[in-house]
Amino acid sequence: MPKKTPPLPTAPPISRRRLISVPEAADYCGVDVKTMRRWINDGRLNAYDLGPRVVRVDLEELHATLLRPKTIRDAR
Numbered sequence: 001m002p003k004k005t006p007p008l009p010t011a012p013p014i015s016r017r018r019l020i021s022v023p024e025a026a027d028y029c030g031v032d033v034k035t036m037r038r039w040i041n042d043g044r045l046n047a048y049d050l051g052p053r054v055v056r057v058d059l060e061e062l063h064a065t066l067l068r069p070k071t072i073r074d075a076r
Contacts, residue, residue: 019048019056028059029066039066 020028026036040047040057045065050058 009073017048018059019050020059020062022047022055022057025057025059028062 016058021031022036022040026033036045038058039045040055045057046061048058050056
């Protein structure tokens with residue numbers, strides 16, 4: 001009788017990310033697509049390469065890094 005193989009371990013759950021395209025992110029922030037790409041290239045914003053010519057931005061990261069409220073210290 002053949003031996004049964006043990007079940008494969010399941011991977012831990014991956015948090016769901018809400019990914020949007022670069023043009024959608026630019027529109028959401030009210031800036032030009034070139035500005036959004038510049039922010040990605042400068043490292044101000046993370047982007048995820050999902051394949052050839054497919055780049056996405058995490059909406060939660062966009063809120064956390066770029067759309068935070070301005071404080072008096074930031075205004076100087």
